[in-house]
Amino acid sequence: MSSIPERRQAIEPREISQESDTLLRITWADGVGCDYKAAALRRACPCAQCVNEWTGERTLKPEAIADEVEINDLAIVGRYALNFRWSDGHETGIYSFQYLRDLCEHQEVAGQLP
Numbered sequence: 866m867s868s869i870p871e872r873r874q875a876i877e878p879r880e881i882s883q884e885s886d887t888l889l890r891i892t893w894a895d896g897v898g899c900d901y902k903a904a905a906l907r908r909a910c911p912c913a914q915c916v917n918e919w920t921g922e923r924t925l926k927p928e929a930i931a932d933e934v935e936i937n938d939l940a941i942v943g944r945y946a947l948n949f950r951w952s953d954g955h956e957t958g959i960y961s962f963q964y965l966r967d968l969c970e971h972q973e974v975a976g977q978l979p
C-alpha cells in the first residue's frame with residue numbers, strides 16, 4: 866500500500882448537536898462553535914424551491930416561516946452536508962458544511978460562541 870495522504874476537507878464539523886427543537890450547535894474542527902436558530906436556518910434554505918436556481922435570488926419570503934418552526938430531524942448527507950426535516954414539512958434543503966460555516970461567520974443566521 867502506498868501512503869497517499871488523505872485529502873482533508875477545509876470545513877469539517879467536530880460535533881453536531883441538536884440542543885433543542887429550535888437550536889442547533891456545531892463545533893468545527895478548528896474549534897469555532899456556532900449556534901443556529903431553527904427559524905433562521907429554515908429561512909436560509911438553499912434548495913430549488915426556496916432559491917431561484919438561475920438567478921440565485923431567494924424566492925422564499927422570511928415572513929412565510931414561523932419563528933416557532935422546529936427541527937424534527939436532521940441527517941448528514943454524503944459527509945459534506947446536513948439535511949433537515951422541518952416541522953412545516955419542508956425537507957429538500959441540503960446545507961453544505963461550507964454554507965453553514967459561511968452563515969455563521971456572516972452572522973446572518975447564527976452567533977459564534979465565545
Ligand SMILES: [Zn+2]
Nearest residue numbers: 910912915958
Ligand atoms: Zn428549501
